Amino acid sequence: MQKQDLLDCHKRIQPFIHRTPVLSSRLINAEVGAEVFFKCENFQRGGAYKMRGATNAILQLTDEQKRQGVVTHSSGNFAQAVSLGAKTLGVTAHIVMPTSAPEVKKIGVREYEGIIYECEPTLEAREQNANQIAKEIGATLLHPSNDIEVIIGQGTAAIELLEEQPDLNAIFCPVGGGGLIAGSALTAHYFGNNCKVYGGEPFEADDAYRSLLSGRIEGNETTNTIADGLKTTLGSNNFPIIKEHVSGIIRVTEEEIVSAMRLIWERMKIIVEPSSAVTLAALLRDKANFSDQKIGIVISGGNVDLANLPF
Amino acid sequence: MQKQDLLDCHKRIQPFIHRTPVLSSRLINAEVGAEVFFKCENFQRGGAYKMRGATNAILQLTDEQKRQGVVTHSSGNFAQAVSLGAKTLGVTAHIVMPTSAPEVKKIGVREYEGIIYECEPTLEAREQNANQIAKEIGATLLHPSNDIEVIIGQGTAAIELLEEQPDLNAIFCPVGGGGLIAGSALTAHYFGNNCKVYGGEPFEADDAYRSLLSGRIEGNETTNTIADGLKTTLGSNNFPIIKEHVSGIIRVTEEEIVSAMRLIWERMKIIVEPSSAVTLAALLRDKANFSDQKIGIVISGGNVDLANLPF
Numbered sequence: 001m002q003k004q005d006l007l008d009c010h011k012r013i014q015p016f017i018h019r020t021p022v023l024s025s026r027l028i029n030a031e032v033g034a035e036v037f038f039k040c041e042n043f044q045r046g047g048a049y050k051m052r053g054a055t056n057a058i059l060q061l062t063d064e065q066k067r068q069g070v071v072t073h074s075s076g077n078f079a080q081a082v083s084l085g086a087k088t089l090g091v092t093a094h095i096v097m098p099t100s101a102p103e104v105k106k107i108g109v110r111e112y113e114g115i116i117y118e119c120e121p122t123l124e125a126r127e128q129n130a131n132q133i134a135k136e137i138g139a140t141l142l143h144p145s146n147d148i149e150v151i152i153g154q155g156t157a158a159i160e161l162l163e164e165q166p167d168l169n170a171i172f173c174p175v176g177g178g179g180l181i182a183g184s185a186l187t188a189h190y191f192g193n194n195c196k197v198y199g200g201e202p203f204e205a206d207d208a209y210r211s212l213l214s215g216r217i218e219g220n221e222t223t224n225t226i227a228d229g230l231k232t233t234l235g236s237n238n239f240p241i242i243k244e245h246v247s248g249i250i251r252v253t254e255e256e257i258v259s260a261m262r263l264i265w266e267r268m269k270i271i272v273e274p275s276s277a278v279t280l281a282a283l284l285r286d287k288a289n290f291s292d293q294k295i296g297i298v299i300s301g302g303n304v305d306l307a308n309l310p311f
Numbered sequence: 312m313q314k315q316d317l318l319d320c321h322k323r324i325q326p327f328i329h330r331t332p333v334l335s336s337r338l339i340n341a342e343v344g345a346e347v348f349f350k351c352e353n354f355q356r357g358g359a360y361k362m363r364g365a366t367n368a369i370l371q372l373t374d375e376q377k378r379q380g381v382v383t384h385s386s387g388n389f390a391q392a393v394s395l396g397a398k399t400l401g402v403t404a405h406i407v408m409p410t411s412a413p414e415v416k417k418i419g420v421r422e423y424e425g426i427i428y429e430c431e432p433t434l435e436a437r438e439q440n441a442n443q444i445a446k447e448i449g450a451t452l453l454h455p456s457n458d459i460e461v462i463i464g465q466g467t468a469a470i471e472l473l474e475e476q477p478d479l480n481a482i483f484c485p486v487g488g489g490g491l492i493a494g495s496a497l498t499a500h501y502f503g504n505n506c507k508v509y510g511g512e513p514f515e516a517d518d519a520y521r522s523l524l525s526g527r528i529e530g531n532e533t534t535n536t537i538a539d540g541l542k543t544t545l546g547s548n549n550f551p552i553i554k555e556h557v558s559g560i561i562r563v564t565e566e567e568i569v570s571a572m573r574l575i576w577e578r579m580k581i582i583v584e585p586s587s588a589v590t591l592a593a594l595l596r597d598k599a600n601f602s603d604q605k606i607g608i609v610i611s612g613g614n615v616d617l618a619n620l621p622f
Contacts, residue, residue, distance in 0.1 A: 021332065023354075042580045043334075043579075043580055047580060104577070262617060265582055265617060266415070266617065268354075269353045269354055269358060269581060269582040269583075269613035270580060270581055270582065271576055271580040271581065271582060272580075302580035306573060306576060306577065306620070306622040307622055309617070309620065309622070311617040311618055311620070
């Protein structure tokens with residue numbers, strides 16, 4: 001991927017996405033001891049950055065592919081994004097969701113007219129179901145984090161962040177399947193001014209941390225984390241990018257995630273999901289290393305189940 | 312009050328307040344059947360529009376008055392605003408708060424170095440305590456909603472809203488003590504293009520509705536509403552302005568308030584307090600009368616107790 005691929009993608013998807021605001025909080029800056037700029041993708045269409053990658057991938061399909069629809073598997077945000085993106089572009093979306101997916105995310109998919117197929121909450125079941133639908137219906141399979149067009153699309157949030165704050169020393173992203181951090185790392189490489197990229201990851205699903213240590217993609221035996229978007233593992237397309245361009249993964253406890261989420265809700269008055277709070281938790285845990293720096297944080301989404309909050 | 316008073320006030324307080332964003336939601340527009348523009352004072356310093364009026368009132372004090380401090384009584388947002396405004400300007404703030412005030416608001420006051428005096432949760436006890444402190448310490452009493460400098464200050468949120476959306480057909484404000492709606496009504500009168508102003512009020516504390524009917528300030532016998540900022544009654548300075556410039560008060564049920572609050576949280580991903588949701592609830596209840604119009608809503612604040620949510 002070259003710089004021009006990111007620029008072309010950004011131009012391509014702009015009519016279909018929001019340019020989300022970059023917010024900051026004096027009180028959080030004081031607590032971190034650095035200047036923190038939050039790129040608020042919780043305000044993105046569909047409530048998450050995933051709309052960027054999904055839209056880019058669908059826009060790249062041929063007319064014939066568009067007629068046959070798209071299929072994906074996702075616990076939630078990518079499901080909503082593909083449904084909304086597909087609806088906007090007149091394409092049918094088939095969505096495989098684990099039975100464990102938050103109800104609010106299923107409601108979102110239905111509102112955007114995605115067709116839901118429920119499956120067991122394992123990655124294997126999700127992939128198998130999605131592959132089967134792709135085969136039977138002829139729909140194009142969109143991978144939520146390992147499709148190269150999706151990765152490039154996710155990188156466009158960081159393009160906008162760097163347009164507003166060109167001198168960021170680092171960008172923090174949550175790490176689930178790896179699409180957002182891989183895309184952001186490409187963006188930081190091509191558009192940043194020596195801007196490093198760090199991942200935040202729950203101890204309870206620290207596959208990316210272990211993958212970078214071992215040099216190969218590691219799985220999670222269990223994923224007992226509140227950060228429901230971060231349970232998936234890295235992919236063959238995003239892992240090489242992460243290995244090359246990400247400076248480190250910082251792991252955080254469940255308590256740190258809830259505490260950071262609460263801090264963002266109370267101080268910034270914005271609703272972010274637990275997966276999004278992992279980044280601030282990581283920065284707070286390692287704040288001594290980022291003292292007085294300018295830090296960008298990609299707030300990945302705001303789709304929480306209000307009936308089931310950790311407060 | 313003349314147009315110039317509002318302009319002078321806006322200029323005076325600008326260095327000390329945030330210019331808050333105006334947000335909108337396609338899904339909420341579709342639900343209302345109108346274009347709705349939310350002026351997000353939940354993002355204001357101190358978490359509420361009250362910072363505007365408090366700052367204006369403190370800035371108008373003489374140096375001698377500033378040395379002797381200020382005193383006010385408030386269930387929360389004005390308390391935080393006076394504490395923060397006073398701290399910013401090097402003035403001591405004495406704050407009378409009812410024992411029933413949400414803990415999150417007391418914490419806010421303490422963080423901003425306001426000195427808290429707890430009292431019984433009645434308007435009489437609040438006023439008596441504040442008057443006594445004014446007398447004993449020599450501090451200047453700032454009324455949360457009936458001080459003319461406070462009223463003008465609160466009107467500046469609507470100035471910014473009309474700068475961004477000059478052709479609003481109406482502005483909706485919550486009605487508690489009447490400071491915000493009186494200030495907004497003056498602003499709509501001087502700066503709007505035939506822009507009407509409506510109040511939203513809980514049935515459970517509908518003193519403003521009844522006051523406009525009877526032509527004199529009515530009290531509330533009980534105030535069993537979740538909208539804790541709207542339990543106070545109108546004042547002698549703001550009531551004449553409201554009578555002259557407000558087109559109507561729309562009352563809403565507690566269920567409508569919680570439902571509108573949930574709609575804002577889920578759709579806009581922003582945290583608003585129940586008092587702020589009263590306006591959208593009022594607009595939804597009466598939406599047939601505002602079909603296809605451009606409506607501004609002043610989101611008054613975002614200081615909620617996350618441990619005590621109605622969801």
